[in-house]
Amino acid sequence: MRTDATPEEVKIFFEELEEQTQAFEQGLLKLEKEPENSELISEIFRCAHTLKGSSFTLGYSTIGKLTHCMENLLDKLRNNEMKFNSDIASILLEGLDMLKLLKIHLEGGDEKEMDIEPFAGRIALLCGDEKENARPAPLLSDEPKDAPEENPETKPYRISVEISSECEEAAMRTSQIFSYLQDIGEIYKSIPTLEDVEKENVGHYVELVFLSEKKKEDIDEMLSIVPELEKINVMALPENEIVGQEKPVSEAVKENKEKEAPAKQIKEETAPVEKAPSIISVAPTKSVRIDVERLDALMDLLGELVIDRTRLSQLGMDLENKYEGDTTVVSINQTFEHLDRITSEMHEQFMKTRLLPVEIIFNKFPRMLRDLSMKSKKKVSLQIHGAETELDRQIIDQIADPLTHILRNAIDHGIEHPSERRNKGKQEEGTIVLSARHEEGHIVITVEDDGKGMNLDKIKEKAIASGLLSKNAVEKLTDVEVLNLVFLPGFSTRETAGEVSGRGVGMDIVKTNIEKLNGSISVETRVDRGTTLTLKLPLTLAIVKSLLVTLCENILAFPLFSVTEALWIARAEVKTVRRKETIQLRGDVLPLLHLSEIFRFGKAIKNEENFWVVVVSWADKKAGIVVDSLIGDQEIVIKPLSPLIKRVDGVLGTAVLGSGDVALIMDIPGILKCAAEETHAG
Amino acid sequence: MMDTKEETAQEQQITVFRLSDEIYGADIRKVYEIIMLQKITKIPRTPHFVEGIINLRGKIIPVIDLRKRLRLSCKDFGEDTRIMVVDIGGNTAGAIVDEVSEVLSISKTSVEPPSSLVAGTVETEYLEGIINQEDRLIILLNIEKILTESEKENLADMDKSITEVKDAEN
Numbered sequence: 001m002r003t004d005a006t007p008e009e010v011k012i013f014f015e016e017l018e019e020q021t022q023a024f025e026q027g028l029l030k031l032e033k034e035p036e037n038s039e040l041i042s043e044i045f046r047c048a049h050t051l052k053g054s055s056f057t058l059g060y061s062t063i064g065k066l067t068h069c070m071e072n073l074l075d076k077l078r079n080n081e082m083k084f085n086s087d088i089a090s091i092l093l094e095g096l097d098m099l100k101l102l103k104i105h106l107e108g109g110d111e112k113e114m115d116i117e118p119f120a121g122r123i124a125l126l127c128g129d130e131k132e133n134a135r136p137a138p139l140l141s142d143e144p145k146d147a148p149e150e151n152p153e154t155k156p157y158r159i160s161v162e163i164s165s166e167c168e169e170a171a172m173r174t175s176q177i178f179s180y181l182q183d184i185g186e187i188y189k190s191i192p193t194l195e196d197v198e199k200e201n202v203g204h205y206v207e208l209v210f211l212s213e214k215k216k217e218d219i220d221e222m223l224s225i226v227p228e229l230e231k232i233n234v235m236a237l238p239e240n241e242i243v244g245q246e247k248p249v250s251e252a253v254k255e256n257k258e259k260e261a262p263a264k265q266i267k268e269e270t271a272p273v274e275k276a277p278s279i280i281s282v283a284p285t286k287s288v289r290i291d292v293e294r295l296d297a298l299m300d301l302l303g304e305l306v307i308d309r310t311r312l313s314q315l316g317m318d319l320e321n322k323y324e325g326d327t328t329v330v331s332i333n334q335t336f337e338h339l340d341r342i343t344s345e346m347h348e349q350f351m352k353t354r355l356l357p358v359e360i361i362f363n364k365f366p367r368m369l370r371d372l373s374m375k376s377k378k379k380v381s382l383q384i385h386g387a388e389t390e391l392d393r394q395i396i397d398q399i400a401d402p403l404t405h406i407l408r409n410a411i412d413h414g415i416e417h418p419s420e421r422r423n424k425g426k427q428e429e430g431t432i433v434l435s436a437r438h439e440e441g442h443i444v445i446t447v448e449d450d451g452k453g454m455n456l457d458k459i460k461e462k463a464i465a466s467g468l469l470s471k472n473a474v475e476k477l478t479d480v481e482v483l484n485l486v487f488l489p490g491f492s493t494r495e496t497a498g499e500v501s502g503r504g505v506g507m508d509i510v511k512t513n514i515e516k517l518n519g520s521i522s523v524e525t526r527v528d529r530g531t532t533l534t535l536k537l538p539l540t541l542a543i544v545k546s547l548l549v550t551l552c553e554n555i556l557a558f559p560l561f562s563v564t565e566a567l568w569i570a571r572a573e574v575k576t577v578r579r580k581e582t583i584q585l586r587g588d589v590l591p592l593l594h595l596s597e598i599f600r601f602g603k604a605i606k607n608e609e610n611f612w613v614v615v616v617s618w619a620d621k622k623a624g625i626v627v628d629s630l631i632g633d634q635e636i637v638i639k640p641l642s643p644l645i646k647r648v649d650g651v652l653g654t655a656v657l658g659s660g661d662v663a664l665i666m667d668i669p670g671i672l673k674c675a676a677e678e679t680h681a682g
Numbered sequence: 683m684m685d686t687k688e689e690t691a692q693e694q695q696i697t698v699f700r701l702s703d704e705i706y707g708a709d710i711r712k713v714y715e716i717i718m719l720q721k722i723t724k725i726p727r728t729p730h731f732v733e734g735i736i737n738l739r740g741k742i743i744p745v746i747d748l749r750k751r752l753r754l755s756c757k758d759f760g761e762d763t764r765i766m767v768v769d770i771g772g773n774t775a776g777a778i779v780d781e782v783s784e785v786l787s788i789s790k791t792s793v794e795p796p797s798s799l800v801a802g803t804v805e806t807e808y809l810e811g812i813i814n815q816e817d818r819l820i821i822l823l824n825i826e827k828i829l830t831e832s833e834k835e836n837l838a839d840m841d842k843s844i845t846e847v848k849d850a851e852n
Contacts, residue, residue, distance in 0.1 A: 649727065
């Protein structure tokens with residue numbers, strides 16, 4: 001599939017394809033529940049229509065043909081020539097799937113052609129049309145109704161024509177040439193241009209780059225109809241000479257002929273970078289497309305601004321101390337205060353631009369669930385709460401896969417077959433509730449099903465069977481610990497693998513991915529009642545409220561959402577258990593960690609009577625980290641370690657404090673991991 | 683300043699600095715600035731020649747000890763010790779040197795290709811050449827190669843750094 005569009009236009013097209021496909025799918029699923037809703041039918045029709053237009057304009061003929069078939073069907077629905085039923089739903093969904101597949105191929109630069117003729121045939125049959133209507137609408141050309149015999153590929157040609165010197169109406173002849181060619185193809189470039197011809201600014205020589213499905217002989221024949229032409233030269237061109245910036249001349253020609261072509265309008269109003277939103281988008285909200293890179297660049301700059309303003313505030317205070325009462329200093333400080341407020345607001349607004357509603361990923365699930373429930377012959381309904389909850393876009397990207405896996409698990413392993421459910425006295429249709437909500441600095445996403453729950457004994461058996469743990473070790477585990485065994489690599493309690501889940505590689509990768517984002521995942525279950533998976537994710541990756549401490553001349557920052565408390569401990573309280581220092585914390589044993597050893601900062605001298613311990617928690621693990629002193633809590637901007645330094649376990653990043661000092665931001669799960677390694681090594 | 687393009691092609695400006703007892707040079711186009719030594723925040727679990735990170739006007743950049751990197755003898759930081767802020771493939775980093783002496787204009791012809799005899803402790807990948815001046819030899823380094831090689835050595839040096847630090851502690 002060749003396209004004669006700029007990279008920018010292609011990018012916009014793909015974005016639009018994504019948007020429209022999603023809107024189409026959602027509308028369709030809604031329509032299944034409300035088959036009489038004509039509003040929905042119109043909406044979906046518009047999606048197909050828009051896509052058809054833009055794909056043909058850019059030369060993606062396969063997508064164009066595909067969407068045209070679907071548009072045809074939808075048109076009939078719209079005009080009440082047909083009534084919506086599940087067959088129609090299924091075939092349209094099939095078409096959507098093919099669209100998605102095509103998109104993936106194209107984005108990957110894969111030129112593989114997809115044969116949509118069988119599909120087109122089936123739709124036509126459903127519509128009750130003759131098969132030949134699978135041809136595209138006359139947007140490009142007035143092709144004869146018979147499909148060309150072989151190879152309907154559009155080919156590029158270079159045509160040069162010399163008009164006889166005796167011809168007095170060269171402009172008219174040229175216009176005639178254009179016109180005839182238009183009927184069998186598309187003029188991509190021409191000298192003279194259409195404007196020139198209108199102004200009668202022509203010579204006797206015409207050169208064109210022309211696209212057509214016709215063969216050379218046919219073009220020759222067509223041109224020879226035009227009188228007063230001396231030389232006609234039609235030459236097939238190698239494909240890659242075409243791609244360029246110029247608008248096909250045929251577009252402008254059609255404008256004059258006033259042919260219907262909404263897609264053309266898209267092109268007209270498309271400046272190289274932007275796109276007219278009102279024509280394309282179905283969504284009612286006003287929005288502007290911005291390159292994520294630009295946003296990121298702005299974010300970086302803003303981050304620097306935040307750092308400087310903190311610095312300025314401090315300097316301002318220093319000045320005040322030095323020059324008490326000086327009016328200039330007072331003014332300066334007032335201005336700094338104002339700057340402070342503005343910067344804070346700016347920063348807040350900017351952070352919001354990075355936020356997207358989770359709806360974006362939640363959207364895919366109704367469809368996925370529908371397919372899965374049909375395949376597995378189970379009845380499941382999906383409830384979604386809090387889809388408008390917003391999350392940093394980076395995080396959203398990363399949790400799409402884990403969530404998908406969890407949902408698949410819920411259907412595969414959780415929800416029972418209708419008969420089984422009946423026997424248990426449950427409703428035949430199982431329910432999965434997917435919800436998202438804000439909670440004190442992070443987002444909580446839960447997936448709750450009312451299925452059969454997880455069987456602790458089975459888990460224990462599997463763990464022993466796969467050699468993960470010995471029988472003895474398993475006996476000693478608490479219920480919570482047994483549940484968490486499912487997060488270990490290689491674990492699965494299914495005898496035969498389900499569609500995607502059940503191969504034993506799922507949950508541990510899910511856990512790893514979530515933890516990479518500084519999130520946590522935990523599971524709760526009740527036999528025959530159901531299972532709930534809870535994901536906790538930080539609201540944003542860029543700024544974090546932290547507790548600053550000192551340790552061996554370093555300043556460390558602990559993200560507050562993982563700090564539960566800070567304790568002032570007396571040496572006498574420390575008990576050594578199996579060569580590890582611990583203290584009692586409200587009945588639990590809390591291990592003490594010495595970062596100076598884990599990080600090899602150098603030996604810490606720990607002979608004081610009392611010292612500070614920062615209690616951190618992660619998922620269900622807790623530890624106490626020994627520090628030298630507490631500084632206080634501060635909002636700091638996370639700066640990643642330089643790309644020249646490989647990722648360091650235990651260090652999330654760095655931050656420049658208002659004082660100019662550099663703090664190391666602690667990565668709690670990383671520290672806990674390092675500590676565990678030490679235990680095994682020591 | 684260069685008069686003609688041709689001259690620029692023949693000449694090169696290098697920053698001349700000292701590491702331990704030897705004189706080195708680096709292409710000035712790769713050197714952003716020279717700054718005084720300042721508080722370096724250590725980062726755990728990095729190769730031994732990575733000293734840590736510093737705050738350069740709000741930007742956090744890693745600092746390596748060039749003497750350790752090239753396995754030269756390390757004197758304590760002195761009055762003349764400086765940090766050369768350099769550009770490595772788009773990333774900024776700092777390199778600790780014992781002294782920065784001057785900026786020199788040299789003609790490209792005066793740079794002799796390294797021969798294994800002169801190479802000594804410096805691995806030939808980082809070595810661009812030798813400049814033979816009347817009173818001294820300047821070893822011309824390719825700064826880019828010095829620091830990016832560190833990625834590959836990361837794993838190898840990890841273990842080395844652990845033992846080295848342990849030794850230093852005892």
